[in-house]
Amino acid sequence: MADLSSPSFPASYQWRAATVGDARAIHDLVAACERELLGDPETEPDRIAADLTLPGLDPAVDTLLVHDADGGLAGRGWVHGGRRSAVDVHPDHRGKGLGGALLDWVEARARQAGGERLSQTVSDGDRAAVGLLRARGYEPFVTQWLLEIGLSAEPVVPGPPPGVTWRCFRPGDERAAYRLTEDAFDEWQKRRLSYEEWARHTVELDTFAPEFSPVAFVGEQMVGAVLSLNVPGTDEGYVERVAVRKDHRNRGIARMLLQASFRAFHREGRRTCTLWTHSETGALSLYQRVGMTVRRGSAVYGKALGGVTPGG
Template structure:
């Protein structure tokens, strides 16, 4: 079958979302990708859609696959299940690596669902090594809250006037394991400016007037689950029960909205898995971050 490729545009976001959703449905029996995730990725600052994205169409017009590379470091490749044996994945991974070299990167990494055996095998065959693991965690919501008060702590729903402080807090926390600090514009585009942002289900924690913790939640339309996009506590206030208090508050809001569980992703670099398990969460599934070091010759 003949295939054609071109850069992605904003008009492709829904079709790409449906591509990713189809794979999740096949592997896990349910869809967990956020509907506006692709749209948010396509407008990241410093992403040049003309050079950093690619969509592949089959001869019949079907979207068969897509890929993107951000700053030559982070990439994603997704292929429609019915087109996986056509060599498209190999072509796109080669394109990703070449694009990373073009911008002078010495490595590029991408996330692969652990249920995607073909994708995992392909990356391993090309010399990609395991960099990290991501876990999707879930916590049943029963409306109950922790009985452990935190001295001096005040919780409130999201306050847009504190967004700059939330940005600094979250990026400070995540920069401990991420290789690059996001700009404010990128942070906002991936969180509070998304169409799925739920300020009513997002929680800020205060000691006095200082923001010392934040939960940023997103909406999952047609789902009975609440989604936490970011959870962070300021370094000098950790191990005091603030994360538990914020998660309890967020889950309570989701409970009032009729959600039966709360889900979030955590990264092995954070060392937070054990903490989340103590907060009543357990692993539903996992993905692996694979990285390859690039050489020009």
Template sequence: MDFTFRPATLDDAPAIHGLIAAAERNWHGQVSTDVTGVAADLQRPLITLDLDTRLAETAGSDPAGGEVAGWAWVHGGRRAQIDVHPSYVGRGLGTQLLDWAEQRAREHDSDWLAQTVDDADKAGTELLRGRGYDVLATNWLLERPVTGDAPVLPDGITLRSFAPDDAHAVHQVVQDAFDEWQPRRHEYEEWAGTSIERSSFDAELSPVAVAGDEIVGAVISLDLPDSPDGYVEQVAVRRDVRGRGLARAMLTYAALGAGRRGKQTLTLWTHSGTAALAMYQRLGMSVRRSTTVYRTAL
């Protein structure tokens, strides 16, 4: 089958999410993403849409374009994402998009490129392994019940829902916590665009932990309309108050709130680079599924 290629635009976000959702249903029977996440990716500060995105459409006579069959983006020359609609897997589209992503990374003068692939995506996994990509890291989607006792707080700490005036203090707590493993610090505008400024951000189910007049911990929750699950995007606890049960308390706060909304479970992703899997398992979370980060030298 022939495909036409062009850069993506922000208006393409719903169609792009449609193909991602189709793949998720095919692999897992449910959708765990939303269109605001696609829109946030398209607006990342290190992505220039005309240069760093590629949309594949089915060729046809309709001047408005055909069906979106796949897409790819390259972020900062080091990270790529490629998704192909299940209807078009096995037709060489993934290979074409990967060729483009590697070439775009070279144009950034990057010496390596990484991509995350769902472990249920056998075609994507086979493609990357066949091209010599090595395993860099693992991500796990964890889940916990939305029932249980009320959160137990350490002495001197209170919990309340996120308020707009908390934004910069929460950003500071999150970045300080994530500095221990993320490759670069995210400035406020980038962090906010992928979290609290998304229309799916759920302030009510995003607890902040306060000691005195300082925010010492935070959970960022999203309300994903197509998902039966509550979803936590970020968990952060300031180093000096760790080990006192604060993460458990904040996750319990979010989980019970999700249960009141009719959600079935509370979910979050964790990364092998954080070494947090065992901690979350001690907090009563279990692994539902996983993805793998692959990397190759260019």
């Protein structure tokens, strides 16, 4: 079990490690935080479940739940690989020191796991969280943007470049899409994901939507992919991954695949589509050229736990 002796919570609170069975309660907590900050929840339940089953994560030592005297979930901490973390405190329980205690816990767990630098993503509008992280020595090192595009009219899909064909994602495309996206992301991400970790947050999500996920080929080689999610209860489409093989860039493949995904969402009755991008991908201008605009921003904050700088 996790070392629970270090958190310093008020006496009325109890804490324990999470289990996979807690995914719904954790989602309700995250949704309450997002509803207060953003107006509506954005995180889907299957993402929370995926976070609890990631390769290399042991919920018994890498998670902490804090409950109030009535058994309600008041806060949670989550650490993966000693590198990534999340801390959430229910709006009804803020101002009681839970956030600081949970932050202490995730840092202690990251150090115990051998982590040298810990990161956490926070919305620009969450001033309390930003203030707490900065007071604890965290600095922003990646800017993220949620982009959106209106789909009032059906998007026009340009024709493919010479030698390129495209179709919707099919069973059996998983490994090729993994290699393509990870090869593309190798240019900026610090660590290449294993297939199992990648799949948890893409093709194994309940919301993964092959019919909204066009992929491009040259011969039998996949050279481009847009992987999308169909989230119930919303009138928006969501693009999870965009990648084009390096030797086929600047040919209009990304634009073609994005427009194909947008058109599929439009035909399904969605009138907005969104996606996240960040400063290390260099893709913001591409999305702006296809008509997307910034809805809001967030930042990834990092803190060196040893002798490593926050962005290192």
